[in-house]
Amino acid sequence: MARKTKAEAAATREALLDAAEEVFLEKGVARTSLEQIARHAGMTRGAVYWHFKNKADLFQAMLNRVRMPFQELVEEIGGPSLADAPLEAIRLACVSGFARLERPRYRRVHAILIHHCEVFGDIDPLAMQNEMAEESCGALRDYLESAARLGQLREDLSPELAARLLQSMLGGLFHDWLRNHEQFSILEQGNLLVENQLGLFRRQA
Amino acid sequence: MARKTKAEAAATREALLDAAEEVFLEKGVARTSLEQIARHAGMTRGAVYWHFKNKADLFQAMLNRVRMPFQELVEEIGGPSLADAPLEAIRLACVSGFARLERPRYRRVHAILIHHCEVFGDIDPLAMQNEMAEESCGALRDYLESAARLGQLREDLSPELAARLLQSMLGGLFHDWLRNHEQFSILEQGNLLVENQLGLFRRQA
DNA sequence: CACCAACCATACATTGACGAATGTAAAAGT
DNA sequence: ACTTTTACATTCGTCAATGTATGGTTGGTG
Structure with missing residues (x-):
């Protein structure tokens, strides 16, 4: 796949997190695969494994977007x-x-x-x-x-x-x-x- | 394996449910396999599949023991x-x-x-x-x-x-x-x- | 302008859980 | 005492998910 702009890359990262939120909420965390998240964001698992180490890392990143002390x-x-x-x-x-x-x-x-x-x-x-x-x-x-x-x-x-x-x-x-x-x-x-x-x-x- | 008396069979069924409770509580439902439940009860998955149709059936049976209207x-x-x-x-x-x-x-x-x-x-x-x-x-x-x-x-x-x-x-x-x-x-x-x-x-x- | 690394897709290997099939030995029925 | 059924254990095929390795294209930097 072609390389993207830094802004575009950041956008796909956000899109993956958005997709994770939706699919996790609908089907539960354990029952959703990284494949499903990627497809829901219009990508493949390659994108997921580039931006995040694994499922737990993605989950943690999702939580970090809503930290409210x-x-x-x-x-x-x-x-x-x-x-x-x-x-x-x-x-x-x-x-x-x-x-x-x-x-x-x-x-x-x-x-x-x-x-x-x-x-x-x-x-x-x-x-x-x-x-x-x-x-x-x-x-x-x-x-x-x-x-x-x-x-x-x-x-x-x-x-x-x-x-x-x-x-x-x-x-x-x-x-x-x-x-x-x-x-x-x-x-x-x-x-x-x-x-x-x-x-x-x-x-x- | 040898056949057990009806009382013994009922006891193993209860033992399986007890084991399910403990392992589910410790590791979560999704992350525990029927193998782990069976081993924790001192049996194998064969016993589980005899007494219960599948994981959901076992789970339901576990819930039925504590119904309190x-x-x-x-x-x-x-x-x-x-x-x-x-x-x-x-x-x-x-x-x-x-x-x-x-x-x-x-x-x-x-x-x-x-x-x-x-x-x-x-x-x-x-x-x-x-x-x-x-x-x-x-x-x-x-x-x-x-x-x-x-x-x-x-x-x-x-x-x-x-x-x-x-x-x-x-x-x-x-x-x-x-x-x-x-x-x-x-x-x-x-x-x-x-x-x-x-x-x-x-x-x- | 060249070249490298970022960004993502694709392909492949590995893992492990499920469920079904089969084996079997003793309890229940007759 | 003989047969049948029960109550498991064992084995195996299948499949989904993970993780990794690799490839390909282009943006970014010197």
């Missing part, structure tokens, strides 16, 4: 508002996360990671999920402790417990929505649930 | 107490479910179904999860509507919304625990979370 979500909500209104900061961070998840690429990759792949090669999706869970739970706990210090939390509710409740609720919502995103909008439903759950946390109903 | 959980909690105390009925049903999940067989099979298998043959774990979710959410809504009619719910909280909150929280807890059950006890943690979440739902804090 929690810090980015915090930065998106503005800044100094979190100092005196931590509960509102949590809500806005959640909204920010929901908005990202509605972008097809983010939704697809997370759905694949959580519902359409097993342990595989040197990639352990469960370990990744654990990391995500602990990170978000820790951040929630920080904000809720701040809220407790400011007297914005019910006195019979510890920030630790509130963080676990909220984290479990968010995790369940996340899983449910990723399972079939056509059933509801995570932005609407998520807003509703987070708002009300935080309302239950607040002092004086 | 929601109705059983309700029956376990006693009976007439649910009429005037629906919130307590919910709590007891959850406790009952948590207790079951701590039995190794139930825990393993659910962990496999949710975290260690993809779509596979004529088996769609996501569809099963959807069934489970809708069934439990519907039951929760029924009880919470009953609680609302009895004036046991906060007036600013619709039973519909409460059901979604609780269902998401339970689902998140479920997933988190199945991901690594060594981190905490679902019976303790589940009791704590359900109790407090229901407490937040109740009228007059």
